[in-house]
């Protein structure tokens with residue numbers, strides 16, 4: 642935090658309402674702090690007031706009947722160690738979380754900070770898109786549950802000057818009917834992804850009833866690849882489908898070129914991941 646030279650005051654509110662009141666009062670010169678990674682690595686010189694959320698009791702991963710609730714201040718490590726996520730979707734989510742960045746970073750990155758920052762390369766955002774997670778925004782008096790796409794409707798950053806992210810809600814999927822997998826293309830173990838892709842498939846026997854396909858680090862932020870969902874719906878899972886789907890994804894996914902790699906390479910990787918995920922689903 643040594644780089645944060647312009648900061649005049651730090652606050653530790655004890656309720657969401659108090660945090661939001663502080664935020665609303667100081668809008669452009671105040672920022673809430675999750676794990677504090679972005680705020681310390683890329684400080685905004687305009688920020689005078691930091692509002693730490695540490696005292697809001699938002700660090701939890703709870704089994705809530707048909708859902709799992711994750712408090713915004715939970716770190717990736719908290720999620721990896723949480724009992725409700727241990728066997729969630731056959732442990733695939735835990736496995737993916739364990740591969741993100743380094744242990745030190747995983748200890749610091751919070752789910753609220755990842756959603757609030759929405760880095761284009763974020764694995765958490767792609768993962769939560771793929772899981773069809775709901776995000777709860779709160780001003781301390783009223784909570785609103787939104788899908789991730791709705792969270793990211795225009796002006797979401799402005800909206801986060803009026804409310805904070807309180808928690809994320811995951812559906813408990815029946816693994817007899819649902820298959821989930823996510824892949825990240827990285828050049829070395831601690832690298833940020835050149836592309837990431839998450840797919841949730843709802844099955845009816847061997848037929849695909851519904852699917853969610855999310856692609857991130859394109860290098861634009863993660864998006865729901867609706868054409869891929871339409872392609873999969875109603876099809877029988879098979880090796881041939883994996884092949885066709887891989888080609889479809891490569892030809893239709895929206896990717897771009899940046900300093901790290903080209904749009905064509907990203908599209909190719911997206912196709913390879915799509916094919917692999919369908920093949921994995923066949924293996925159960």
Ligand SMILES: Cc1cc2nc3c(=O)[nH]c(=O)nc-3n(C[C@H](O)[C@H](O)[C@H](O)COP(=O)(O)OP(=O)(O)OC[C@H]3O[C@@H](n4cnc5c(N)ncnc54)[C@H](O)[C@@H]3O)c2cc1C
Nearest residue numbers: 673675676677678679680751753754755757758764765806
């Ligand atoms: C070197 C490095 C490598 C990384 N690699 C990866 C990677 O491979 N994959 C990956 O997914 N991530 C990775 N990250 C993490 C990612 O880039 C963000 O830094 C991280 O998600 C921010 O989390 P944080 O909790 O530290 O947020 P903070 O820095 O505290 O906050 C980020 C933004 O979100 C806002 N915010 C925080 N909490 C809330 C809340 N509850 N409600 C509303 N707004 C909120 C803040 O005001 C701020 O604008 C990496 C980060 C670093 C520094």
